[in-house]
Amino acid sequence: MESDRLIQNSKLKIRDSSGVSVKSKSAAETRKLGKKLGRLVNGGDIIGLTGDLGSGKTCFVRGVAEGVEVGKEAWIRSPTFTLINEYDGRLPVYHIDLYRIAGAHELEELNLREYLYADGVSLIEWFEKMPPGEVDEWLNIHFEHGGENERAMTFEPHGPRYDALLKEFTD
Ligand SMILES: Nc1ncnc2c1ncn2[C@@H]1O[C@H](COP(=O)(O)OP(=O)(O)OP(=O)(O)O)[C@@H](O)[C@H]1O
Ligand SMILES: [Mg+2]
Secondary structure, X not given: OHHHHHHHHOOXXXXXXXXXXXXXXXXXXXXXXXXXXXXXXXXXXXXXXXXXXXXXXXXXXXXXXXXXXXOHHHHHHOOOOOOEEEEEOOOEEEEEEOOOOOOHHHHHHOOOHHHHOOOOEEEEEOHHHOOOOOOOOEEEEEEEEOOOOOXXXXXXXXXXXXXXHHHHHHX
């Protein structure tokens, strides 16, 4: 499978017992990594995405949506300014972007728990803005800029459910 080959070819390495780093050399490669994860996620999974502006979080989420079999048109039609976009694939995908959230009150108004404890997969950009302790199990993916088209992603599972998911992803 194309994305499997990509993973094998990419510089995937075990960082330590709990984290995995992957280097990507293009937006297409990042999307394919997302797609591979999207094929593996289950309802109720929570993926937190951290890292700078333009580091590839949305690009990765798009790949996840593809892996969950969300139609490309649905993604293209979706407004980029909304804080929460919902898609239907083999399971619901909730794409949440906390970038514009100013404080606890605004966050409260989003009623995030309605998504986090629903039957879809939640992907949350700017997860740094989540109040500590709001979720206790999640897969964190941290994005870093390398050169122009290079990005490094570090997958860090929090909780046994995500240890297992990451293991499937890297196997
Ligand atoms: N290896 C790469 N992986 C991902 N994106 C890349 C890569 N190389 C170049 N890019 C480009 O970097 C940009 C990443 O934008 P993206 O919207 O995914 O970032 P983001 O982390 O979601 O930013 P923001 O915090 O503003 O939401 C895109 O324009 C993409 O084409
Ligand atoms: Mg983004």
